[in-house]
Amino acid sequence: MIGFYLLGRLTDLARQEIVSLATRRGERYKIVADRFVTVQGDDVRFYSRLAYTRVYGRVWFSTKRISDAGRLARESGLQQFLLSNQPFAIRSNVSPEFDARVGWYFDGEVNLKRPKTTIFVVRAGGRFYFIAPALEIRAKDFAPRDTKNRPYHHPTSLNARDARLLVNISGVLPGERFLDPFCGVGGILIEAAMVGADVYGIDAVEDMVLGASVNLQHYGLRGTVLRGDARSIPWTGFDAIATDVPYGRSSKVLTRDLRALYRDAFESMFSALKRGRYCVVVADRDVSPLLEMAGFYVDRVSNWYVHSKLTRRVHVCRKSG
Ligand SMILES: C[S@@+](CC[C@H](N)C(=O)[O-])C[C@H]1O[C@@H](n2cnc3c(N)ncnc32)[C@H](O)[C@@H]1O
Known part of the structure; x- marks a missing residue:
């Protein structure tokens, strides 16, 4: 599954660009929240063409209880991915305090300034979605x-x-x-x-x-x-x-x-x-x-x-x- 966290403006059009592309590719999608959409697919590279998404990438797991994050990271393979891509950073749509706290669930070195990879945690629809590597769509591109x-x-x-x-x-x-x-x-x-x-x-x-x-x-x-x-x-x-x-x-x-x-x-x-x-x-x-x-x-x-x-x-x- 791929998760897309949208820019904060023109959100209905930002959702529509994902919906149109996923539909044309025959991939199922879900509008989880105003700024978060998921697509059942694994071709992450294809979606680098998006315009109004802020961050996207593979969703390793989602959970209602953040305290399950460590176990689910091990079961899903995210923990292994982080160990081979450390140091890593954690970002979220929650708060910097939350980002710092979530770091404790994982083995490996956290470095917010010079990470080799970033996990983006989206809180949406009553769940936490763990996206890694978090890929950004940048205005400068x-x-x-x-x-x-x-x-x-x-x-x-x-x-x-x-x-x-x-x-x-x-x-x-x-x-x-x-x-x-x-x-x-x-x-x-x-x-x-x-x-x-x-x-x-x-x-x-x-x-x-x-x-x-x-x-x-x-x-x-x-x-x-x-x-x-x-x-x-x-x-x-x-x-x-x-x-x-x-x-x-x-x-x-x-x-x-x-x-x-x-x-x-x-x-x-x-x-x-x-x-x-x-x-x-x-x-x-x-x-x-x-x-x-x-x-x-x-x-x-x-x-x-x-x-x-x-x-x-x-x-x-x-x-x-
Ligand atoms: C809003 S502009 C399009 C701007 C365009 N998207 C761009 O990136 O430059 C509309 C264009 O329609 C053209 N136009 C006006 N009447 C037309 C017609 N009957 N057939 C084709 N083009 C027409 C105008 O010359 C103008 O360039």
């Missing part, structure tokens, strides 16, 4: 691909970590076909390509198409980017779609009728997507009726507060199988 660090930037583009969140919610797996029909300078495409997807993008503005191509190339990534119209997508057979639709000025490129633009683009996206797959649509308002009219089943709409004038709505949709 995304920073090189943030908007300001791309050769071609644009104010409407999403930062890398946020774009990765959407890509993960789309559930795209390595080698699968991924589409962003309003791709701008490629913020979402870059992250989809980073996780190994075969990426396709469309934008109505030539400059954006050039920007997306230059940006992909800059990171050594490949993709197909076309100047076109999201209302008539020239390809089909996509495994996932994630897109940040135009609002404000960028929506008036080809038409002034926003409702018709969304309606026709969603219909085109529905046709381009395979059955049983996810489509993630970000907008500045709830557009679920238009998504439903296009044929999508809207699983959830989450609010994403950006600033006082913009709260994004993230629509997680499915084309039923």
Whole structure:
């Protein structure tokens, strides 16, 4: 079993990225608490692509009574693991005092400053979960691909970590076909390509198409980017779609009728997507009726507060199988 302790913000979306990926991989998951999810699987490395998880890793055991930790560590093999990876540190979502106390249950050297490995103890749903080695998802891993660090930037583009969140919610797996029909300078495409997807993008503005191509190339990534119209997508057979639709000025490129633009683009996206797959649509308002009219089943709409004038709505949709 793998345990995921989430960052403290956008927790519903942070849960959704795990749920989407686990679902696509056929792995069972459990939402144990607001910030803690478990997945029945052992491919820990696969989940290093997550965006809004703080710490994750193998769960060796869980217990209701912390006093059973020493015995369960021996029975599960965690104790052996710690002896071959000492010195180790203990962290938790409880308190530093708790971390220090839990150290007494284990044989081996504890060193909080220079540990060789870390155990993360999550208290959730009335149990303690022991995760080791505790792997961190760090902001600095995304920073090189943030908007300001791309050769071609644009104010409407999403930062890398946020774009990765959407890509993960789309559930795209390595080698699968991924589409962003309003791709701008490629913020979402870059992250989809980073996780190994075969990426396709469309934008109505030539400059954006050039920007997306230059940006992909800059990171050594490949993709197909076309100047076109999201209302008539020239390809089909996509495994996932994630897109940040135009609002404000960028929506008036080809038409002034926003409702018709969304309606026709969603219909085109529905046709381009395979059955049983996810489509993630970000907008500045709830557009679920238009998504439903296009044929999508809207699983959830989450609010994403950006600033006082913009709260994004993230629509997680499915084309039923
Ligand atoms: C919110 S921006 C997308 C930003 C993008 N996620 C990025 O990382 O750069 C929306 C984009 O939709 C494009 N657009 C507007 N109308 C379009 C249409 N009918 N078909 C395709 N693209 C369109 C705009 O040129 C703009 O680049």
